[in-house]
Amino acid sequence: MKKEIKTALALLGCSTLSAVGAVGLYDFYKTNHTSEGASHPSEHGQGTFKTVNYTAPALLGTEHAPQDFVDVTERSINGVVNIRAEITMSNRDMGRQYIDPFEFFFGPYNRRNDSRQDQKRPMKVGIGSGVIISTDGYIITNHHVVEDATKLVVTTNDNREWEATVIGSDPATDIALIKIDAKGLSPIPIGDSEKLRVGEWVLAIGNPFNLSSTVTAGIVSAKGRSSMAQGDLRIASFIQTDAAVNSGNSGGALVNTKGELIGINTMIYSQTGNFAGYSFAVPMSIASKVVEDIKKYGTVQRAVLGIVGSNISSDLTKKYDLKITEGAAVVGFADQSPAKSAGVVEGDILTHINKVPVRSMAEVQEQVSKYRPGDKISITLNRKGKEEVINLTLKNAQGTTEAVSKVTASSLGAAFKPLDADGKKRFGISHGVVVAGLDGGKLREAGVPKGFIILSINNVKVSTSDDVDAIVNEVIKESPDKVLFIKGAYPNGKIKYFAVDLS
Incomplete structure (x- = not known):
């Protein structure tokens, strides 16, 4: 067991967790390499600070590279907030975190008349970030930042505080929408994350380790990156960057050099619990639709193709005699699959959705997540080397096209x-x-x-x-x-x- 724990890779949701008088971290632990799911928080000790000297390498094409990020930072920083999530825990809620010494030595006993049963334990406080998306107080953040919170306090960059209300939350994308009763705020304009290119400069703005209004820079390392965790997080098509992101950055902004919001920072991939060069953000192409659904319906209207898909591998190529190497191979179907009803068969390779190229199953998920049940789309697929276009109507997980309340x-x-x-x-x-x-x-x-x-x-x-x-x-x-x-x-x-x- 110890060996397994030492070799396990930590996948952190980047918000901080503290008990009264102590500071810890919200962590996401990786249990295996799957394309779906999220893990759950646990605690770590405080980190240490080290000074680092850095000399930037010479850049090719420097006429297109920013001299610095002052302008974009000044345009964006007032749109990022600090979120303090307070969680009040009772003995029965603490579970394995609280061990009664009487029970430890003498075994379980009848607690029915024990006044300590519902005694309140010290309050826990999670620290995360959020992004203002409207002048009247709508803020987007991560689901794991606000999950189980009994009170949310939002602090803007000018140190004003408001208590926030959760409008809705979606564990499948780790996106939540909250609101404060404020006017005249400074929202960050939403950009087109689908136009983002690998190698493009981006900034991560948030509150790592409760250090407010921290800005780090990096480049887009990859797009359409699958999740490396499991649990509730089912929609997995992340922007991967090397901008430094740590605990407390969860729910913060990923912006391009135009100052446009193109992602919500969500997690890091690390063996140590601290940033190790890989961070992941939910693209705004997904997050924006989640927010729209929460506002309109109170919950996300999630469309499905009804396929079991996989990235193309040598084994699948041999099994289905695949003729191309990019796309998502169909290896099975869900119940009441709209794709199967429309004529898709096992061994087909999805290459485009509404003429947008898809090179992996993660990119298929990203495209489908933009639509609602009842929407009509066209899919382009490769079948035994020949291209075919199929039109179909998307459904929800229950097999209907109706909006779910x-x-x-x-x-x-x-x-x-x-x-x-x-x-x-x-x-x-x-x-x-x-x-x-x-x-x-x-x-x-x-x-x-x-x-x-x-x-x-x-x-x-x-x-x-x-x-x-x-x-x-x-x-x-x-x-x-x-x-x-x-x-x-x-x-x-x-x-x-x-x-x-x-x-």
Whole structure:
């Protein structure tokens, strides 16, 4: 085990974590090389400061290279904020972090009447960064910066403070949107991250180790870089740079030499826990769409192609007799795959989405993440050496094209569609919604199957997904029990009842 720990590579979400009187780090630990997922925070000790002398090498084409970054820094620095995320922990929340000495020596005992059970533990404070994107207080940051926070305090570059509200958060992209009640702020204009080129100069602006308004410079080392972590982070197409990024930079700005926001700094790849030359940012082509969805729908409307894809390798080339070496090879399909329905087959190589080249599965993810369920796209693929163009309609993970509400997405994990006229006639009813798809959540936990026809919830008839949302909202806000009593029928007409606990 010790050997495994020593050889494990740390993938850090770059925000700092402290208990009262101590400072640590938010770290992301790499467990294996996968293209999806995020890891979770843990603590490190304080770093040390060392002076470093640096002499810049001579540059080719210096007429296009910046003499310095003063102008772009002055235009951008007021658009980056410090975020303090306060997390209040009770004994039961501490889990393995708190060991009761009585239990250690004498074993578990009945704590029912123990006044220490809900005693508050010292507050933890996470330090991260954020980027102002509107004059009226909208700020973009990382999901892992605000996750589990009981209070968020935003400090602008001129040392003014506001308490912030989380508007929405998306673990799959590690992007969150928060808001402060302020006017006349200095947003950073959003640039086109797809036009960014490898070798281009960029600046990282944030609050590493709680050192406010820190600016570092580097170049774009790669684009469309896959995630090297696992967990919730499923959308993985990062901008890789060598601009120095450390704990506290999470949620900070990556800007080009025009002062345009082209990425949100998210993580580093390191064996030591500190910057080692590799940092990663979520491109604004992904982050902007996430923010738009959160504002409009309360949750991200995520479209899927429904393929299992892989970068091209020698093994895949032999297996499928592939004729080209760039693109994403289709090696399987998800349930209700829109790509499969449109005629894509195993062994096809995706080369373009809406005429935009895709050279890897990460780039396919980046392009698809720009669209919503119901959007129509064209995909160009290579099949046995011949190019084909296929048009298709994207769907969500539940297999529908309908927008998913925040309540349905976060609580029920399901998509619904109205019972059609044929179904109503067959069952002799005038209402009902069909469970069109399941993606985890409370319905699946309760045993409600896909295709089940919901007739009523808590004795209220339902005919649309809006009806379901309204009832769920009311139960969450008003009912002390937080339970849904669902009456419905299987496709064969057999009536069934389910109790769904929302607590």
